[in-house]
Amino acid sequence: MRAAPLRGGSAIVGVxxxxxxxVAPGTSPLDLMAQAVTAALEDCGLSLAEVDGVFCAASQLRMPTLSLCEYMGLQPKYFDSSFIGGASFQSLAAHAALALEAGLCNVAVIAYGSTQRSARGSFTPQRDMNEYDAPYAPRLPVTGYAMAAARHMHLYGTTRSDLADIALAARGWAQLNPKAFDRRPLTREDVLAAPMVSSPLGVKDCCLVTDGGAAVVMVRADRAASLRKAPVYLLGTGEAQQHHSISQMPDLTVTGAAQSGAQAYAMAGLTAAEIDLVQVYDAFTITTLLFLEDLGFCPKGEGGRFVQDGGIAPGGRLAVNTSGGGLSYCHPGMFGLFTMVEATRQLRGEAGDRQVARHDTAIAHGNGGVLAGQATLILGTQSTL
Known part of the structure; x- marks a missing residue:
């Protein structure tokens, strides 16, 4: 049997x-998942009856694949709800590619939905806290990310102003995205003067809290070319985990993205210099900085300087989080699937006012837990095969 997933052996065809x-009162996470699945199938011209692989992760549903399949009347041949937080969806895409290659399914759907904003005050996600950390009462997840930011500042001289550049870049992209939740003007002073949440991270360093869902449809490459939209091929995947509790992270400034990215680059046969656009999980400004370093776009410790002066904003040296990211576009609890949606639209040339000029290769990176689980996808157009 051939190695799987083969580079370019499967493709995203609908998002x-x-x-x-x-969302409207009474809307459930399943309603949002079903909305997204229906729209993603319409995007590629496939029918619900053709779906025989279902891949889900959710924070409000105990058994999301079973729930979604019942809701939509699906009886798939293969399903998977492996959960590693916001990195679940990149991981599930790799699993879907394996299942497609093995012939276990022919049309795979990856879906997510959350009413985290509407359920505020009544929804508390499960927290598996290390019993040795509990006496310190960390306010997770922000406490953990603040620790990483403080350590990066201590070691490398990174400043709150550098982190503000990341928030400003995200807002700049969001202002080009009609679907973005927060498109209001934002200044450096706004970011730096915002109330502190967990030092050194203020309100504008933290992601939005929204409702929302997304879906991606994948098929084997031999079928992809015959569908409605240009396929976006899966070129490389990688996964890594270093810890669960932030107190056990070996180095607060080096994430598992260094390993997951290296795996994905090796499979794709590409380097960071050959990636046109980058979608990373930006639950906090510090995550964007860490992932840019660990995925090879700048040396360790240079992230602050890399993002300065609009380095990742529209017109900057690298197109990063072109939807507006979790900081300004949406963040319904877990953001990983939305990086895949935006990367696909950019590679297809469908991003409207925020479309980047070079769009043959993209990274869509997911982060789960508190810098714990990392999963990286490298995606490309037909020209990259």
Whole structure:
């Protein structure tokens, strides 16, 4: 049997979001997942009856694949709800590629939905806290990310102003995205003067809290070319985990993205210099900085300087989080699937005012837990095969 997933052996052929922002009262996570799945199938011209692989992760549903399949009347041949937080969806895409290659399914759907904003005050995600950390009462996840930011500042001289550049870049992209939740003007002073949440991270260093869902449809490459939209091929995948509790992270400034990215680059046969656009999980400004370093776009410790003066904003040296990211576009609990949606739209040339000029290769990177699970996808157009 051939090695799987083969570089370019499967492709994303449909993507969609559900309603985003604040949804109507009574809307459930399953409603949003089903909205997104229906729209993603319409995007590629496939029918619900053709779906025989279902891949889900959710924070509000105990058994999301079973729930979604019942809701939509699906009886798939293969399903998977492996959960590693916000990195689940990149991991599930790799699993879907394996299942497609093995012939276990023919049309795979990856879906997510959350009403985290609407459920504020009544929804508390499960927290598996290390019993030795509990006496210190960390306010997770922000406490953990603040620790990473403080350590990076101590070691490398990174400043809050550098982190503000990341928030400003995200808002700049969001202002080009009509679906973005927060498109209001934002200044450096706004970011730096915002109330502190967990030092050194203020309110504007933290992601949005929204409702929303998304879905991606994948098929084998031999079928992809015959569908409605240009395929976006899976060129490389990688996964890594270093810890669960932030107190056990070996180095607060080096994430598992260094390993997951290296795996994905090796499979794709590409380097960071050959990537046109980057979608990373930006639950906090510090995550963007760490992932840019660990995925090879700048040396360790240079992230602050890399993002300065609009380095990752529209017109900057590298197109990063072109939807507006979790900081300004949407963040319904877990953001990983939305990086795949935006990367696909960019590679297809469908991003409207925020479309980047060079769009043959993209990274879509997911982060789960508190810098714990990392999963990287490298995606490309037909020209990259």
């Amino acid at each position: 969609a979001e559900s309603d985003l922002g604040t």
